[in-house]
Amino acid sequence: MSAGLLAGKVVLVTGVVTTESIAYGVARRAGELGAQVVLTALDRDLERAREAARSLDVDTVxxxxxxxxxxxxxxVEAVGERFGRLDAALHAIAFAPRAALSGSMLGVDPAQLEQAFRTSTVSYAELAEVLRRLSPPPGASLVGLDFDAAGAWSVYNWMGVCKAGLESLNRYLARDLGAIGIRSNLVAAGPVHTRAASGIPGFEELLDAWEQRSPLPWDPRDTEPVADSVCYLFSDLARAVTGEILHVDGGYHAMAGPLRGPGRG
Known part of the structure; x- marks a missing residue:
């Protein structure tokens, strides 16, 4: 993507804690493309987020x-006071307790499931409201990070349900926000080695699946393809794209079965 594609835009990126995260890759790429980047973090992660911000030459966390x-x-108040506007935001927020990520879907504490749904799904609508209050005409771009929820995975469990909810919410937000020029889209990335991924029991199974089925080579340590796609959706090049789930997964989602493995070369 050409330099300056996001020039003049204020971009909010949530979820930057480590330099390995997809959110960090998005923040870095957005800055390279001319955006003024703002980061958010939990209280407990503030110092690490500020470290990451310094490496990005970002002043605001x-x-x-x-x-x-x-x-x-x-x-809304903090961003409005500092910048007066917000042109794009990345939702990179998700959480589920370990018991909700593997084993049986049954018997998981409902309170933990409510927390997972509130954090991973409902918060997308809250961030949409933040963007609505701060976006200048003719509109803005909201992008969320997804993991394809079209089918059941061998792992992921209740987080898969949360992502299915996120995909549905994305379509409804596209409906409601389109009239005021705000676009809502998701990027369904392949498995990437992040702090969140380290908490998924059986994550290596997903990597093995991509090794066998992705038609394009998939590097689980490279966040740049995902970051570039998010920045495209932030940009005016995607001005007529909303309600979409953009798969950045090496083509895994489009294949009906393994392409490689025992007996397949």
Missing amino acids: LTYDVTRPGAGLEL
């Missing part, structure tokens, strides 16, 4: 905890 009532309005 704001506290944002989607589980705390009123956090969205506080974020």
Whole structure:
């Protein structure tokens, strides 16, 4: 993508804690493309997020905890006071307790499931409201990170359900926000080695599946293809794209079965 594609835009990126994260890759690429980048983090992650921000030459890191009532309005005030506007936002927020990620779907504490759904799915609508309050005409771009929820995985379990909810919410937000020029899209990335991925029991099974089925080579340590796609959706090049799920997974989702493996070369 050409330099300056996001020039003049204020871009909010949530979920930057480590330099290995997809969110970090998005923040870096957005800055390279001319955006003024704002980061958010949980209180407990603030120092690490500030470290990451320094490596990006980003000056602003704001506290944002989607589980705390009123956090969205506080974020609106903080961004509005510093920048007066917001042109794009990345939702890179997800959480599920370990018990909800593997084994049986049955018997998981409902309170933990409510927390997972609130954090991973409902918060996308809250971030949409933040963007709605701060976006200037003719509109803005909201992008969320997804993991294809079209089928059941051998692992992922209740987080897969949360992502299915996120995909549905994305379509409804596209419906509601289109009239005011705000676009809502998701990027369904292949498996990437991140802090969140390290908490998924059986994550290596997903990597093995991509090794066998992805028609394009997939590097689980390279966040740049995902970051480039997010920045495309942030940009005016995607001005007529909304309600979409853009798969950046090496083509895995389009294949009906393994292409490689025992007996397949």
